[in-house]
Amino acid sequence: MNNTWLIDSPLDMHLHLRQGHMLDVVAPWSAKCFAGAVIMPNLVPPVTSVEMVVKYREEILRSGNDDRFTPYMTLFFRDYSEAELIAARKHIIGIKLYPDGVTTNSESGITDWRAYDHVLSIMEELSIPLLVHGETHGFVMDREREFMDTYQDMAQRHPRLKIIMEHITTREAVALLDRHVNLFATVTLHHLLLTLDDMAGGKLDPHLFCKPILKYPHDREALQNAVLSGHSKIMFGSDSAPHPIHQKECCGCAAGVFSAPTALPVLADFFDRRGKPELLQKFVSDHARKIYGINPPAKRVSLTRQSWRVPDKIGEVVPYMAGKEIPWTARPE
Ligand code: DOR
Ligand code: ZN
Numbered sequence: 001m002n003n004t005w006l007i008d009s010p011l012d013m014h015l016h017l018r019q020g021h022m023l024d025v026v027a028p029w030s031a032k033c034f035a036g037a038v039i040m041p042n043l044v045p046p047v048t049s050v051e052m053v054v055k056y057r058e059e060i061l062r063s064g065n066d067d068r069f070t071p072y073m074t075l076f077f078r079d080y081s082e083a084e085l086i087a088a089r090k091h092i093i094g095i096k097l098y099p100d101g102v103t104t105n106s107e108s109g110i111t112d113w114r115a116y117d118h119v120l121s122i123m124e125e126l127s128i129p130l131l132v133h134g135e136t137h138g139f140v141m142d143r144e145r146e147f148m149d150t151y152q153d154m155a156q157r158h159p160r161l162k163i164i165m166e167h168i169t170t171r172e173a174v175a176l177l178d179r180h181v182n183l184f185a186t187v188t189l190h191h192l193l194l195t196l197d198d199m200a201g202g203k204l205d206p207h208l209f210c211k212p213i214l215k216y217p218h219d220r221e222a223l224q225n226a227v228l229s230g231h232s233k234i235m236f237g238s239d240s241a242p243h244p245i246h247q248k249e250c251c252g253c254a255a256g257v258f259s260a261p262t263a264l265p266v267l268a269d270f271f272d273r274r275g276k277p278e279l280l281q282k283f284v285s286d287h288a289r290k291i292y293g294i295n296p297p298a299k300r301v302s303l304t305r306q307s308w309r310v311p312d313k314i315g316e317v318v319p320y321m322a323g324k325e326i327p328w329t330a331r332p333e
Contacts, residue, residue, distance in 0.1 A: 003305040005277055006333070009035035009296040010264060010284045014131075014166055014186045014237025016040045016104075016256065017071075019056075023063045025315035026242050029261040031064030033330045035285075035299040038072045038131070038237065041096055042105040046076035050088045057091075068299040068332075072292075074131060077110065082122050093292060094129035094164065102135045102143070103211040103255055104241065109133075113150065120154065124161040129292065130154070131164045134173070135212055141196075144170050144212050155180035162291070167191060167239045169212045171222035177233050184291050186237025187223055189266055190257045190320065195220050206248045207318050210241065211255040230279050235288040238263045244316040259320040262310055265328035266321065268303040272328070300333040 015037040017027050030037050039060060041047035047056055053073045060071040075088060077097035098109035110116060123130055134151055135143035151173075155163055165173055165185040177183050190210060195201075195217050199208040208214065226234055240263065241256025248254060259266075264284070271280045280303075289295065306329045310321045 001305075002277065005268060005280065005303045007264070007281055007301045007303065008285060009299050010301050011035060011236070011288045011296055012037040012238045012240070012260065012263065012284075013164075013235045013288050013292075014038055014040065014188070014239045015260065016042070016239070016241040017060055017063075018242060019043055019059070022242060022244070022315070022317075023059060026240075026258070026260065026317065027060055027063035028065060029314065030240070031066035031069035033264055033301050033332055035068060035296040036070035036072055036294070038093055039074060041074045041076040042098065042103070044105055046105065046108055047074070048076050048078055050084075050091055053088065053091050068297040070296055072294065076108070077116070077119070077130075078108070079116060080119055080122070085119075085122050085126055085128060089126055089128060092128070093294070094131045094162075095123065096131040096133070096166075098133045099135065099137070102133055102137070104243075106133070113154070117157065120158050120161055124158045127160075127162075129162040129164060131166055133211075134165050134168075140213050141215065144168070145172050148172050148176055151176060151183060152180070155183050158182070164291075167212060167237060168223070169215045170219045174222045174226045177226075177231070184233045184235070186239075187227060187234055188237060188239040188257075189259050189263050190214065190239075191220070192223050192227060193220075193266070193270065206250075206253040207320070207322070208257060209248075209253050209255055210239070210257050227283060228274055228276055228279065230282055232282075232287050232290070234283070235291060236263075236267070236284045242317040245313065245318055246316075248318065257320050258314070258317045261314060261319045262321045262326060264301065264303060264330040265308075265326045268328040268330075269326065302331050302333055304329050304331070
């Protein structure tokens with residue numbers, strides 16, 4: 001039994017870091033053990049200009065305080081002109097599209113993507129990937145499934161546009177991946193490990209409330225099978241989304257699981273238990289490098305079979321697995 005695994009340049013391809021004090025508290029947890037992360041733009045107000053991207057990137061670098069961590073920036077989707085996108089291109093890894101109101105700070109998202117088809121055409125031309133929060137406004141358990149037609153339309157109309165189905169949660173999304181060469185996906189830790197029962201089957205756990213909502217056992221099984229098959233179109237994206245405790249333990253609980261501090265050790269445990277240690281490197285780095293064509297800073301992170309207790313709180317945020325023992329510890333070399 002190998003008690004130490006070395007991972008080269010782990011990447012988190014979907015991360016919420018927030019702003020101000022929250023950014024100062026959470027960014028070091030990602031910057032320490034990841035070589036890079038795709039930074040979500042759903043701030044207040046959303047990141048909708050190159051100036052905002054550049055400023056936010058500087059804030060992240062300052063708060064993260066690790067020169068071997070690259071924030072891969074995104075813009076919040078809107079009606080951008082070609083000139084704006086040409087100017088933005090070298091500062092961003094992609095543009096994140098939110099349907100209006102489907103999740104935290106997405107009120108200025110779009111109502112009908114077809115009205116913005118010209119923006120997708122320019123992105124396709126400029127090779128700027130489109131990152132999508134794929135949910136409709138339907139019944140909460142069906143929202144992702146109902147979005148599959150939209151993914152399909154987008155992928156067919158824009159065959160050279162790289163489309164990332166963010167945080168997929170369903171068996172249907174896994175199946176769709178194989179039908180279009182230009183579709184890719186991120187998978188979170190919580191959707192890989194949990195079902196709706198973990199959040200709401202017994203006493204309600206607001207710290208597991210997230211969007212898309214946790215799904216059925218058969219959906220989780222489809223995600224696990226795909227990840228454990230080493231599916232090269234699937235990459236790890238934590239969707240770590242911190243909210244202060246008073247916005248989680250209340251009526252009107254905000255959606256989001258703060259998983260960045262525990263992600264790598266919990267993933268090590270996941271692959272270890274299934275006898276697939278070699279897949280961790282691919283899932284948390286290699287697939288993303290190929291899909292996006294990125295070359296992250298060289299940073300080796302060791303995962304050691306050594307248990308630690310997750311803090312009850314990090315700043316004002318309750319992390320995933322708070323107060324529990326995790327059998328693996330992550331450390332940068
Ligand atoms: O659970 C979530 N939290 N899902 C999202 O899509 C957004 C995120 C957040 O920003 O809080
Ligand atoms: Zn997200």
